[in-house]
Amino acid sequence: xxxxxxxxxxxxxxxxxxxxxxxxxxxxxxxxxxxxxxxxxxxxxxxxxxxxxxxxxxxxxxxxxxxxxxxxxxxxxxxxxxxxxxxxxxxxxxxxxxxxxxxxxxxxxxxxxxxxxxxxxxxxxxxxxxxxxxxxxxxxxxxxxxxxxxxxxxxxxxxxxxxxxxxxxxxxxxxxxxxxxxxxxxxxxxxxxxxxxxxxxxxxxxxxxxxxxxxxxx
Numbered sequence: 001x002x003x004x005x006x007x008x009x010x011x012x013x014x015x016x017x018x019x020x021x022x023x024x025x026x027x028x029x030x031x032x033x034x035x036x037x038x039x040x041x042x043x044x045x046x047x048x049x050x051x052x053x054x055x056x057x058x059x060x061x062x063x064x065x066x067x068x069x070x071x072x073x074x075x076x077x078x079x080x081x082x083x084x085x086x087x088x089x090x091x092x093x094x095x096x097x098x099x100x101x102x103x104x105x106x107x108x109x110x111x112x113x114x115x116x117x118x119x120x121x122x123x124x125x126x127x128x129x130x131x132x133x134x135x136x137x138x139x140x141x142x143x144x145x146x147x148x149x150x151x152x153x154x155x156x157x158x159x160x161x162x163x164x165x166x167x168x169x170x171x172x173x174x175x176x177x178x179x180x181x182x183x184x185x186x187x188x189x190x191x192x193x194x195x196x197x198x199x200x201x202x203x204x205x206x207x208x209x210x211x212x213x214x215x216x217x218x
Contacts, residue, residue, distance in 0.1 A: 010064055013064070014040060023175055026212055026215045031092070099166055107175055114154075121143045121187060154202075177206060
């Protein structure tokens, strides 16, 4: 559990190793918000239980409970806490309207352009073999090609600013951590990051943050 200036303890329902849970936990640590992890066994399908579906009708982790307030979808949760506790911890949203616009732009880019191909790669190269499902080489090839094009755009952007939204670390950067971690460490695709000088430097920077180190220890 993370130390905090707050009296209310946020309940994070979901296993701490799940990618979207990690995204939320990193945000909470950056914002100095106290939390308690309520683990569930997704391999046993507990996220599809009637009790969990009352909280998250789509059966996906994580869900947060903040007093009597319940919220799901990891990016929505991150936005909520970054705004609720904007005066403490790391400013993850930007100070000016223009900075906030860029954070939202790159957070949307992560969700709409970066996440789909990286998710397919990890699904087919990491999880399908473990679960005994076939690997679709065509999907793997197409997904890698799509991700390369996105990363070329990131390389161009990061040649002009330290982080995606400017010179400050934000939700736009943080949101990339969990799935890119799998890409670099688990499926032999680190070269997609390392072949791009500015993307590589950015990755080393954001993964060196204490919040991410703490999340990996959980």
